[in-house]
Amino acid sequence: MTGLYIHVPLCEKRCRYCDFYKLTPGEIDSMDLYLQCLEIELRRLPSDFAPNTVFIGGGTPTALSPSEYRKMLEAIDRRINLSQVVEFTSEANPGTLTPDKLKAMRDGGVNRVSIGVQSFNNRALQLLGRIHDAKTAIAGYHMLRDAGFDNVNIDLIQSIPGMKPADVLADAEKAAGLEPDHISYYNLIYEPGTPLTKAKDEGRVVPPGDDEEADNYFMVKEYLEHAGYGHYEISNFSKEDRECRHNVLYWQGGEYFGxxxxxxxxxxxxxxxxxxxxxxxxxxxxxxxxxxxxxxxxSKEDKARETLVMWLRMTAGVDLDGFKKVTGFEVYDLCGAGIESMLEENLLQRQDNRISLSREALFISNAVFSELL
Ligand code: SF4
Incomplete structure (x- = not known):
């Protein structure tokens, strides 16, 4: 499996927590040069590159106009062999959706949309600096379904300051109530230099404590599982056979061009x-x-260690024979002592020929991974 990622460096406005590279409309007059150069870059990729997944992210791909979006998809189609593509995702900001744009996406082969709702709580959305409110997010979701998208992910953010456990649960309930195919539930990260990090450092926003965050995480996990979403990766839940194949490719150590x-x-x-x-x-x-x-x-060894950590992100864990086949290394030769001690501490669990994160470790996975790298 191989993948293609396209970064669209445009957003209507900067969210207060985000450090992805992007420009806003006041900083750029036209996306024509970007589109021209994107096509040059695509043309330079190996001629035998035929990705299985395509993911258009950013930035906000849906901040492009319908005609710009159409031009981008035409350029991808002209320069890339798309005959093997099984999943073609675009990210979407609910505040930027129009029927014309969705038609351009559908016509150009997009078959999965990841909509950045982040929360259904208007106070939280304001704190994050999102351009949309909850009503717009729900309307955007329905617009996607009306346009015929039958594979939709809702992105939610966990640990938003000021959200009480009841608010956190309400977000999960509202997301599941819309019946998307997939729900991502990523932790809010305080990236250096963002306005939200500054506000936190100055004490103007106070993140929830570790215990509260962990309680909320497990509460949402249990709620979503009960609602029919399989927990297949630390931060990702899906209906049967609706896992994000592009991200699974990353987590399985697959190759891709960005x-x-x-x-x-x-x-x-x-x-x-x-x-x-x-x-x-x-x-x-x-x-x-x-x-x-x-x-x-x-090096082969570094790559194998990285593969081990990426596979552990998946709740299915690491099949020891499969790992040897893919990397050429035995897991225990790479980091047997670390694994043994984490099995003893119940951070890892072993079942037959498979090692995975224990329930307790799901929320502190980074500490486990740093031991193994
Ligand atoms: S819309 Fe997405 S990429 Fe753009 S600033 Fe907000 S979080 Fe960042």
């Missing part, structure tokens, strides 16, 4: 990320130069 400014690639043991700056990105491509600087070469 195009657009800041797009990250992992191809044939090399990792590289495009410069997160639209001017530099376009200048380089117009001069037929590559849009990235550093190329990281992973």
């Amino acid at each position: 195009c657009g400014p800041s797009g990250a690639s992992h191809w044939h043991g090399r990792r590289f990320s495009n410069i997160p700056d639209l001017n530099t990105y376009t200048n380089r491509l117009l001069k037929d130069q590559r849009p990235f600087d550093e190329v990281e070469h992973l």
